[in-house]
């Protein structure tokens with residue numbers, strides 16, 4: 001299993017690379033960034049784990065060398081938010097960064113699983129899909145927007161109400177997109193069931209939807225979530241790798257191109273969104289089945305979903321448009 005981190009020298013990239021270096025499922029790890037990868041890779045190379053590690057910069061065909069032979073590429077490249085910014089404010093810079101990296105994937109590792117972390121995920125994943133389509137290399141089962149941090153936050157924030165010692169034992173589907181009101185936690189479908197007092201539900205839902213802002217505010221200009229995101233990104237990457245190696249029964253919400261995944265057409269029809277995060281059953285070839293959890297949403301959640309659809313549609317079209325009708329330079 002060869003894993004690549006693109007954006008490996010950054011706030012997310014470094015701890016994510018550490019977790020992948022320590023992961024026994026990874027045989028080879030390539031770190032790619034526009035700066036500092038030789039240092040990060042040398043540092044991590046002293047860890048006595050299985051993965052053989054190398055760092056690459058753009059010079060000397062570094063991107064090509066990093067991506068060639070990759071089985072899984074995780075992309076946290078791009079600028080993060082500062083206080084007062086929305087994720088959509090990152091589009092101007094990050095859209096082009098993601099486009100360039102996905103062009104590299106299409107050329108050098110078209111069969112790899114591609115996990116997009118770079119924001120705004122609601123638009124960068126449609127960009128990735130369009131770039132891959134243009135190159136004739138789009139496999140919707142292998143392209144994922146990483147929304148695991150929203151799931152991790154829901155598990156964590158509900159703990160004060162469940163009293164559960166290990167918060168990760170409560171499974172909560174968080175669906176939709178990855179920004180503000182497009183993030184929809186379905187607490188009514190928590191397993192085991194959670195009874196949330198009515199007067200606590202708004203605050204809890206809001207905290208999951210705007211958890212990113214909490215970190216941006218606390219970091220006060222020094223960026224957004226990095227360590228919790230590295231944990232979440234690793235958790236999702238590990239699930240994709242385990243499924244690829246034949247483990248069954250693995251399900252995690254992720255932002256996918258619904259018409260390309262079994263069971264996704266009906267969800268796309270119902271939501272009006274071609275890209276959407278839903279619990280997805282992972283298999284050897286990637287996204288095996290999209291699980292429709294919309295039907296069991298309660299009235300409160302149905303209202304959240306209406307707002308989600310509206311916001312998400314615009315974000316998706318913006319990403320598609322960026323590739324189909326590139327802005328004039």
Ligand SMILES: NC(=O)c1ccc[n+]([C@@H]2O[C@H](COP(=O)([O-])OP(=O)(O)OC[C@H]3O[C@@H](n4cnc5c(N)ncnc54)[C@H](O)[C@@H]3O)[C@@H](O)[C@H]2O)c1
Pocket residue numbers: 006007008009010011012013032033034035076077078079080081090094097100101116117118119120121146147148149150178223224225226229
């Ligand atoms: N999906 C999520 O849940 C989630 C969570 C947190 C952050 N993010 C997003 O992840 C991205 C990275 O956040 P961060 O805090 O690590 O930022 P950061 O600035 O610390 O790191 C980003 C890295 O990307 C590198 N980079 C820039 N252009 C590149 C290119 N063309 N090729 C390769 N590398 C390139 C930079 O050199 C830098 O090292 C941001 O867009 C942020 O909003 C997403």
Ligand SMILES: O=C(O)C[C@H](O)C(=O)O
Pocket residue numbers: 080081087119149211212213215216224225
């Ligand atoms: O909030 C951000 O900009 C980063 C990330 O998307 C998050 O949810 O923490």
